[in-house]
């Protein structure tokens with residue numbers, strides 16, 4: 762157990778990145794916070810101003826991960842997505858990306 766942990770800790774970034782595997786199954790419990798906006802084709806949210814919500818279903822998995830991390834890091838900004846992405850763990854992001862990339 763502790764040996765395995767050490768191996769991970771010193772495994773470098775390539776290993777760390779490989780460890781997080783998205784599970785579309787696990788995401789089913791997490792998407793409830795996304796479907797209000799992203800579940801409806803052509804949906805427009807009206808707070809704090811009217812804006813259209815991009816379709817993320819069927820989007821490339823890598824792209825979704827990068828987009829969510831960009832909001833979390835502040836590289837990309839949007840009032841609601843900033844707040845949401847900051848509340849997600851790396852595992853959540855991986856799961857959600859797996860889920861949405863498999864939605865058609």
Ligand code: HEC
Pocket residue numbers: 791792794795796797798799806812813814815816817824825828829837838839841842845857
């Ligand atoms: C309150 C409405 C709302 C909620 C809830 C919401 N989003 Fe978003 N999301 C948006 C809007 C609006 C944008 C476009 C923002 C922009 O222009 O950068 C966006 C953008 C995105 C993008 C980037 C899409 C692209 O084409 O670049 C991803 C990925 C995303 N959201 C994922 C999620 C996930 C996953 C959740 C749930 C954890 C979620 N969103 C919850 C409104 C929402």
